[in-house]
Amino acid sequence: MTMTTLAASLVAIVELPYAYDALEPYVSAETLHFHHDKHYAGYVAKLAELTEGTRYADMSLEEIVRSSDGAIFNNAAQALNHVIYFEQLAPKAKHHPSGRLLRAIDERFGSLDELKKRMTNMATTLFGSGWVWLAADHDGELYILSKPNAGTPLTDGLIPLLCLDVWEHAYYIDYRNIRKDAIENLWRVIDWSVVDERYRATE
Secondary structure, rough: HHHHHHHHHOOOOOOOOOOOOOOHHHHHHHHHHHHHHHHHHHHHHHHHHHHHHOOOOEHHHHHHHHHHOOHHHHHHHHHHHHHHHOOOOOOOOOOOOOOOHHHHHHHHHOOHHHHHHHHHHHHHHHOOEEEEEEEOOOOOOOOEEEEOOOOOOOHHHOOOEEEEOOOOHOHHHHHHOOOOHHHHHHHHHHHHHHHHHHHHOEE
16 A cells, blocks of 8 residues: 555545456455455445535545544545555565564564464454554554454554454455454465555654
8 A cells, every 4th residue: 555545535446456366265356346346335435425515525535534433434444444455465475574564573573473373363353343453653663453343543643554354244255254264364465565665654
């Protein structure tokens, strides 16, 4: 996710940066069609409807998330969360962070494997729907956050780096109720070069 995308117009649907079948067998084309074209696109459409003629109409998604509540917040946050989610995935993903981010992960969590273990456990045990985030403050300190519903680190003043979507529509077609398998396989297509780029915003 680039800063341009983060500030993208709320009425614009951000297209997938890969083909629908590019993440198979870990995420199926059918899942991506429903996840992107139905759920994510639905949030964007509803947000446009809710904000038409209001002070939010000319704001970026990030600005709306930071300044709204209720239905407008829920749809704006879900739209933005999905952009962050889809853009961190890649068919030829870089499987390890590097440089400053890798050092920060080692210092904070001990290892990349330990970070994955903690996030996977949070995602597996989160009751109901929501998101698990790796986020950073503006000094580069890392945090793992479990957020219900449309929750986002932006409301905590943090920079979102990586997210695990644990709404059922993100995995149920492929994995049914075995959420842990869905999360463990998602790590195979998370592109750490994208996460590295997001972390550079803290420099």
